Amino acid sequence: MDDDENMIIDVVSPDEPTGGLKQENGGYAWEEEYKRSWDVLQEDENGLISTTVTQLSNQLKRKRLLRDTRTLHRGLVRHLILVVDLSESMAEKDLKPSRHDLVLSTLSTFLVEFFDQNPLSQVAVVVTHDELAHLVTELSSNPADHVRALRNAVRTPKGEPSLQNALEMARGTLAHVPSHGTREVLVVFSSLTTCDPGNILDTLDALVKDSVRASVISLAAEVHICKKIAQSTHGTFTVALNEPHLKELILENVPPPPIAQRSLARKASNLMRMGFPERITERVPTLCACHSKPTTKGFTCPVCSAKMCSVPAECVLCGLTLVLSPHLARSYHHLFPVLNFVEVTDWSEIHADNECAGCMGALSAPPAPGEQSLAVMRTQATGRYACPQCNQHYCIECDVFIHEALHNCPTCSSGTGAGGPAADMET
Known part of the structure; x- marks a missing residue:
């Protein structure tokens, strides 16, 4: 009986190694992913948490946008x-x-x-x-x-x-x-x-x-x-x-x-045949070549004149890849992605313009001098996101739209930003 008691005491003794279950800080390994989300909420000077909630919502919206923007070899097809x-x-x-x-x-x-x-x-x-x-x-x-x-x-x-x-x-x-x-x-x-x-x-x-x-x-x-x-x-x-x-x-x-x-070394550079079909609208429904269903609208292959319901697609008769010019444009932006916008965290870096460079909506204005301390100005969310090339400020909605749908910075494309060609000509 004494031996059994000694054995049990030895098993639960804190001096024994835990087999890598505990970390250096004394906590268990599975506790590292545990986060006390309610500790993140902080009240502002008026006792409200709306500012913190808005900041957390903006972080979730931008999480998918922060991706690798390096110019790499990617497959478009x-x-x-x-x-x-x-x-x-x-x-x-x-x-x-x-x-x-x-x-x-x-x-x-x-x-x-x-x-x-x-x-x-x-x-x-x-x-x-x-x-x-x-x-x-x-x-x-x-x-x-x-x-x-x-x-x-x-x-x-x-x-x-x-x-x-x-x-x-x-x-x-x-x-x-x-x-x-x-x-x-x-x-x-x-x-x-x-x-x-x-x-x-x-x-x-x-x-x-x-x-x-x-x-x-x-x-x-x-x-x-x-x-x-x-x-x-x-x-x-x-x-x-x-x-x-x-x-x-x-x-x-x-x-x-x-x-x-490894895969890039095996790929050979060659040309890809594509055709730009013509959109047609008929009075009498005819069978399409892809589904054999009667339709009044479709696209005709420029080689064999086969009727296809939608594009892009491969012609079922001649095997030609049928695309439209917008399809090529949407594929091209993957090679030169828009740089990730930088969140403006310091009110002292904000210029006098309080309008979004995209939608022209009103942005949060800097607090008046003397209303808040310098420490608060550096920690409070500004709700602005700056393009690293033209340094123009955008709201969170425009930031998401530019990176997910537009794939171009409007100010950089127009050349009116701080780093655009128009600014270079003026200086």
């Missing part, structure tokens, strides 16, 4: 295979309303925004359940077809997933992609297990050999094989913490990623 795990684990309700419903709604938003920012790209959808993989849609540029097919693929999640079968089907779909296009795979994985018919490491070697970039978003926890696949193919592996975080992780795949040097 992307070929993405979207792999969705529709096994029984997707029926879990830890993500509201359920993993299945949340993933489908988020992917619908992702597909629309993906083609809006990458109009020259193509997407195919692969789902895995019952230890099999099914190709739901072929490579195409129509987001409506992908969303409709994905929602009708599996109404109720069932069975176990097969990561190897899904990756093999994705690799086979990307086998005929031309050299000027990128090969990407995005896996939304929910299960902690995978039922594979063979060695999945052989599939990993084949992905690396074919220069396929695979990224994995896990809904449950970190899975070793998923992380290994992402790291070996120069992709990303992330775990969704909650509903907003999942949406953020999926939308991070909208901008084209930098092309790895």
Whole structure:
């Protein structure tokens, strides 16, 4: 009995090492991600917290905008295979309303925004359940077809997933992609297990050999094989913490990623044939070549005069890539992204102009001399964001619009800013 008591005392003794569970500050490792958000709120001189709430809201709006703006080699013609795990684990309700419903709604938003920012790209959808993989849609540029097919693929999640079968089907779909296009795979994985018919490491070697970039978003926890696949193919592996975080992780795949040097060395510079179709409106509906459905509106191929419902697309008869000039313009901005605007934190740096350079709306005016101390002026949020090139100030709404939709600084483009060509001519 005495030996047992001594043994128990030794186990719970604080002098024993904890196996790396505690950090240098004495807290546990899992407490590092724990944040006391209510401690961030601070009252102003009037006893209100509206200023702090507005500042936190602006930080959330700008979180997606602060991305890598370096001039890197990126692929404008992307070929993405979207792999969705529709096994029984997707029926879990830890993500509201359920993993299945949340993933489908988020992917619908992702597909629309993906083609809006990458109009020259193509997407195919692969789902895995019952230890099999099914190709739901072929490579195409129509987001409506992908969303409709994905929602009708599996109404109720069932069975176990097969990561190897899904990756093999994705690799086979990307086998005929031309050299000027990128090969990407995005896996939304929910299960902690995978039922594979063979060695999945052989599939990993084949992905690396074919220069396929695979990224994995896990809904449950970190899975070793998923992380290994992402790291070996120069992709990303992330775990969704909650509903907003999942949406953020999926939308991070909208901008084209930098092309790895390994893949860049194998790509040969060549020309890509494109055609600019003519939009037509007919009185009598005729069958389109893409869906074989009667329509009165469409686009005609300049080579074979085939009628297509929408563009961009590949002509089903001659295989010519059909695009419009706005599609090329929207793809071009990825090569030269707008620099991240810098938040103005010091009231002393604000000039006399209290109007937004974009919408001409009123910005917060600096406090009058003597009303607030210098310390308060340096800590209070200004609500202004300055372009690092022209040094013009914008509001948060214009900052978001410029980086997500316009992709050009209006002042820099017009040459009227402090660093524009017009200013240089005057000096």
